[in-house]
Amino acid sequence: METTRLQARIISNKRLTGNYWNLEFSSSQIARYARPGQFVNIRVNQGTDPLLRRPISIHAVKGSKIKLIYEVVGKGTLALSERKPQETLDLIGPLGKGFNYQLPVKPQPGQNIFIAGGMGVAPLVYLAEKLNKPLVLIGARTKKQILCADEFRSLGCTLQLATDDGSLGFTGKVTDLLENILTSTIDYRLSTIYACGPHPMLRAVSLIALKHNINAQVSLEGHMACGTGACLGCVVETISGYKRVCKDGPVFSSRELIW
């Protein structure tokens, strides 16, 4: 059985910076089956408020240790940040279809492009391990919200950063950075773009990819109730009708989606 509900032991749960947190738990089951782009659905506490589980991407797998990073944005993630090491975490996973990274030939360093906005770095670090040193573009509002730069660097990736306020790297949107790169000299026709971040960013990435005729895989967020495909609550519009973000995604080919 690949997907299970289990009680995993929390190894650590620490603040990274600002509202960003890093949680590690141990589960050999999830470690065995997880693939980049998949997520776990967490019951943050035992009460009925918040009632629903919260989906969080798998950020890294080391042995039987699973790492997540999350931003505290509301009561669910706040309750998660209050959980302590040694407690058990009720979770379901791994869930969803991850990124498609099984390429016919090993990619050249810098051949594939990752683009992340804010928290969107979370699943891409895990993917970077599989895709031989992609070019990584990260965008955020300000310097403090640029996450995981060192993790990408330690995997040998080339990084380009963008901030809205210019406090680090390019001043402006990370999608402008992408546009500049694709219109510059290097031939990116054989690349795939892997993207995760806020919806408007993913939309911009898709349009740019389409214009340059490059494939893009985007990881979406949907409002989830079940996370297992049962409620039909998290759908997104595609060229073949509504599809479930939790089960048919969260990763979709950008050509499939209607923006």
Place this chain on the structure above:
Amino acid sequence: MVKKMKPDLSVRIGKLVFKNPVMVASGTFGYAEEFKDFIDLKKLGAIVTKTITLKPRPGNVPPRTCETPSGMLNSIGLENPGIDKFIKEKLLPLGKLHVPIIVSIAAEDSPQEFDILVTKLDKADAVYAIELNISCPNLLKDKLISQDAQDTFALVSRVRKLTQKCLITKLSPNVTSISDIALAAQNAGSDAVALINTLGGMCIDVNKRTPKLGPWAGGLSGPAIRPVAIKMVWETYRKIRIPIIGMGGIIDTESALEFFLAGSRLISVGTANFINPQASVEILAGLMQYMIDNKISSLSGITGRLKTCKD
């Protein structure tokens, strides 16, 4: 030595016998395949499918769900493949699960669609019973059939003539007196009533000044609605003879027991399936334990066995 008692959990609706009273509610269990990794489906008393309509329905515009205090709103809008594709593709695998399959159906435009749906399902062996969903708030209609006792009576008596199969009528809580509607369903020949469907509700994003659901409003479910559902079951139990399938916010054994004591003959687990996909079988085990602990040998020992405060 005391002989170990094994309570009898079986229960009847009309001519049918269910091996236990724990079912899963329409729209919260997909077509069951989503749960096979989590539970032994064979343990369930019955599975109620997502509501099926005559024609395929794409469903409502997202966002379709939103969390509320101890509950959730949904406006899925009965996304389903339509009856023909359902029979061709979904019913066969469901039939192989060896669990009674109850097919939930609804009409989109005219109540006459129920006649065609019932006639088609009547021929399918894999269909154990039919649930008439005349209470879905997400078809964006002004009035539901189950909001009028005469309309309910007219519909149920018409489809009653079309099938020998067990008929369950699912009722809306958005009414003045749910027991009047239940009585109309009973008088028209319904074998059981299922209550409650979701309560109409709405949430607003104050920063965007937009409703939080794509289609503006939706249906409220989960523990938040439980006290409302319990009272409706209790009221209805005193007025009708046919079995009540109770639901609304059941998440554990204790909440399930409340429904039995209020008068439910069977119970249905809904929203809880999303939070704990094993909730239904855990409740079944808990119910068995409760009966053993209290030396209750059959479900008639708890159904409607509410004492007054003075007892």
